[in-house]
Amino acid sequence: xxxxxHHAKSSVKKWGGTVEDYIAIHSWFDESKxxxxxxxxxALRHHTQGIFECERTFGVSITLENGRVIPVRWVxxxxxxxxxxxxxxxxxxxxxxxxEEWMDRYTRKLAREFKEES
Ligand SMILES: [Zn+2]
Numbered sequence: 001x002x003x004x005x006h007h008a009k010s011s012v013k014k015w016g017g018t019v020e021d022y023i024a025i026h027s028w029f030d031e032s033k034x035x036x037x038x039x040x041x042x043a044l045r046h047h048t049q050g051i052f053e054c055e056r057t058f059g060v061s062i063t064l065e066n067g068r069v070i071p072v073r074w075v076x077x078x079x080x081x082x083x084x085x086x087x088x089x090x091x092x093x094x095x096x097x098x099x100e101e102w103m104d105r106y107t108r109k110l111a112r113e114f115k116e117e118s
Contacts, residue, residue: 018065048089
């Protein structure tokens with residue numbers, strides 16, 4: 001699944017309502033795609049911390065056109081699971097970052113000292 005519209009269709013199938021009830025939430029998750037074209041854009045919001053950030057943005061629940069109340073967290077979890085295959089945490093993403101010297105001033109200093117000693 002890759003487009004917010006398809007995620008919204010999936011939400012409709014799960015909880016009822018219309019695509020318009022969910023599209024803003026699913027679009028919010030995928031906004032980072034405008035900055036980075038491949039799957040790595042998901043590192044910004046497709047994880048448990050992103051789901052809680054989504055809840056802060058949209059509120060604890062949404063009320064569908066039909067009056068049914070749906071927790072925003074459910075919608076966020078649905079989006080992440082559909083894209084990632086499971087709920088992932090922010091640490092899953094951070095652990096996958098390959099450390100580079102420029103990422104940390106202290107590490108760079110250690111790396112330089114190590115080179116000078118050898
Ligand atoms: Zn997505």
